[in-house]
Amino acid sequence: MKLSPQIRFLMDLSIGTPALPYAAIIDTGSDLVWTQCKPCVDCFNQSTPVFDPSASSTYKAVPCSSSFCSDLPASKCTAATKCGYTYTYGDSSSTQGVLAAETFTLAKSKLPGVAFGCGDTNEGEGFTQGAGLVGLGRGPLSLVSQLGLDRFSYCLTSLDDTSKSPLLLGSMAAISKTAAASSVQTTPLVKNPSQPSFYYVTLKGLTVGSTRISLPSSAFSVQEDGTGGVIVDSGTSITYLELQGYRALKKAFTAQMKLPAADGSGIGLDLCFAAPAGGVDQVEVPKLVLHFDGADLDLPAENYMVLDSGSGALCLTVMGSRGLSIIGNFQQQNIQFVYDVAGDTLSFAPVECAKL
Numbered sequence: 158m159k160l161s162p163q164i165r166f167l168m169d170l171s172i173g174t175p176a177l178p179y180a181a182i183i184d185t186g187s188d189l190v191w192t193q194c195k196p197c198v199d200c201f202n203q204s205t206p207v208f209d210p211s212a213s214s215t216y217k218a219v220p221c222s223s224s225f226c227s228d229l230p231a232s233k234c235t236a237a238t239k240c241g242y243t244y245t246y247g248d249s250s251s252t253q254g255v256l257a258a259e260t261f262t263l264a265k266s267k268l269p270g271v272a273f274g275c276g277d278t279n280e281g282e283g284f285t286q287g288a289g290l291v292g293l294g295r296g297p298l299s300l301v302s303q304l305g306l307d308r309f310s311y312c313l314t315s316l317d318d319t320s321k322s323p324l325l326l327g328s329m330a331a332i333s334k335t336a337a338a339s340s341v342q343t344t345p346l347v348k349n350p351s352q353p354s355f356y357y358v359t360l361k362g363l364t365v366g367s368t369r370i371s372l373p374s375s376a377f378s379v380q381e382d383g384t385g386g387v388i389v390d391s392g393t394s395i396t397y398l399e400l401q402g403y404r405a406l407k408k409a410f411t412a413q414m415k416l417p418a419a420d421g422s423g424i425g426l427d428l429c430f431a432a433p434a435g436g437v438d439q440v441e442v443p444k445l446v447l448h449f450d451g452a453d454l455d456l457p458a459e460n461y462m463v464l465d466s467g468s469g470a471l472c473l474t475v476m477g478s479r480g481l482s483i484i485g486n487f488q489q490q491n492i493q494f495v496y497d498v499a500g501d502t503l504s505f506a507p508v509e510c511a512k513l
Contacts, residue, residue, distance in 0.1 A: 165286045166313050166322045166391060166486060171262040172273075173213030179205045179288040183311060183324060184392030185496070186483075188296035188354050189229075189244045190261075190303075191252050191274030192289030199278045203288040210257065210275055219256040225272040226256055228297045242274055247393070250281020252290075263326070271303055293391070294354035295498065306330075307499035311391065312510035313489050315459070320511035330495055333513055336506035342452035343504040346496070351383025356496060358503060359450035360387040360482065363402065365409035366443030376401045377482055384480045389494070389503065393485040395426075395474040396461075403477035410473060413443040419470040429465075429472040437464055437471055447484070454505065460488050 167180040172192060179192055193200045195209040210216040219225050219240050226232050226240035233241040240256040254276035261271045276289070284290070292299045293309065301309055310330035313322045325331075332341050347357040360377040363370040376399060379386035385399065398406060407428050411418070414430050421429030433440065445461050447454040464471050474487045493508040 165283060165394075166311075167287050168291060168324050169321070170291070172208055172259055173210075174215040174260055175213075176260075176262045177206065177208055177213075179203075179208070180286075182284070182287045182290045182392060183293060183322075184290050184390070185293045185356055186354075186388065186390035186392045187244075187246060187290070188292040188294040188299040188302070189242075189252070189274050190271065190289075190291050190298070190300050191244070191254070191276050193279055194254060194275035194277055197277050199280060200276075201279060201281075201285045203285070205288050207288075208275070213259065215260040215269065217258045219258055219272055223256075223272075225298060229256065232256070244274060246281065248281065248283060250283055251279070252276040253278040268304065271300070272298060290392070292354075293496075295348075295356065296354040299354070301496075301498060308495060308497045310493060310495040312493040312508055312513050313391070313486055313491070314510040315490050316487070318511050322510055323513045332493055332495055332504060332506050333508050335512065336493065336508050341504060341506040342449075342454070343502050344449040344452035346498075346501045346503050347379065347386070348501070349379045349383055349386055352386075355386075355388040355390075356503065357386045357388050358484075360402075360447060361450060362448040363406055364444065364446040364448065365406060366413045368409040368413070370402070370405045370409060372402055372405065385482075387482040387484065389484045389489075391486050391489065393483045395476060395485045395487045397476050397478035397481070397483045397485070399482045400477045400479060402482070403475065406475065407473075407477075410443060416440065416471065419468070419472075421465070421468075421470050421472045423468055424465050424470075424472065426463075426472040426474065427476050429470040432464060432469050432471045440471065452505070454484075454488075454492075456488060457491075457507075460490050460492075463487075 165182045171178045221234035231243045245251040261268045308330040310325040416430035419429040419431040442458040495504040
């Protein structure tokens with residue numbers, strides 16, 4: 158496969174009356190729900206028609222006095238009736254427009270009065286696979302908070318699988334009965350007052366093959382100034398580990414992979430190996446386990462190694478970062494995650510997502 162720098166997982170929903178279907182990126186790392194809206198100032202190409210507020214009988218602009226307007230990280234009131242917003246993501250992509258309320262349809266359930274961004278100026282390469290984004294974070298603007306959900310769950314299918322990735326909301330959100338009971342792991346969700354939207358977990362260490370990497374607890378913990386920590390994010394493609402942890406991981410991988418190093422800069426990855434001429438089927442890849450507080454995430458090789466068909470390089474889909482560490486969606490394939498927002502726990506188990 159050819160690795161895209163931005164891998165997105167989409168959910169199907171409809172917006173407005175009459176309901177217009179569109180696919181939106183699911184993102185546990187942000188809050189705002191938004192779609193592209195007419196008249197567009199700067200919009201990317203999407204496969205479905207761009208939402209036209211004037212064609213929907215249930216569209217209402219959110220007034221500036223609304224708490225939703227003050228919940229935005231950056232809002233601007235051009236008139237008392239209109240709450241303008243600018244919302245920027247970690248990769249510098251952004252959406253800009255007007256905050257509005259509209260009827261959303263999920264499966265066959267109609268949800269009136271959902272606050273969403275009606276974006277007329279939207280920039281970002283990663284957006285083009287959908288027609289907007291659904292924030293599932295912990296902040297007041299997210300779909301989770303607006304619907305008052307105690308829990309939700311998703312199961313991301315393999316990147317090369319065309320099947321839908323199931324998203325379960327509310328009481329339906331439970332680990333599939335197809336998962337072995339012994340494989341279900343649960344770790345506490347940690348809150349960070351200075352980044353209240355993120356789902357933080359406590360990462361205690363890593364195992365690469367035969368090497369257990371133990372780091373001081375401060376390496377992955379939230380610091381007093383609110384920086385650092387480890388979040389689980391369905392909207393980020395690969396995993397980013399704080400430099401101290403990443404360097405130890407890279408060293409252990411390099412020592413145990415029996416292949417020469419290769420250059421992965423063409424696909425934006427740091428640690429790559431030259432795949433043998435006979436293919437990668439015979440290549441032994443060291444195991445990778447992430448040790449959380451009370452839970453171990455034992456990853457299959459396809460969740461952290463990728464073969465770039467263009468260069469023949471076999472690359473690790475983990476990179477170093479300064480400060481915040483992120484468990485990305487590449488690492489989450491075929492593992493069902495249940496976010497118990499009310500109980501502050503994250504449970505997971507290996508599941509064939511396409512069969513749910």
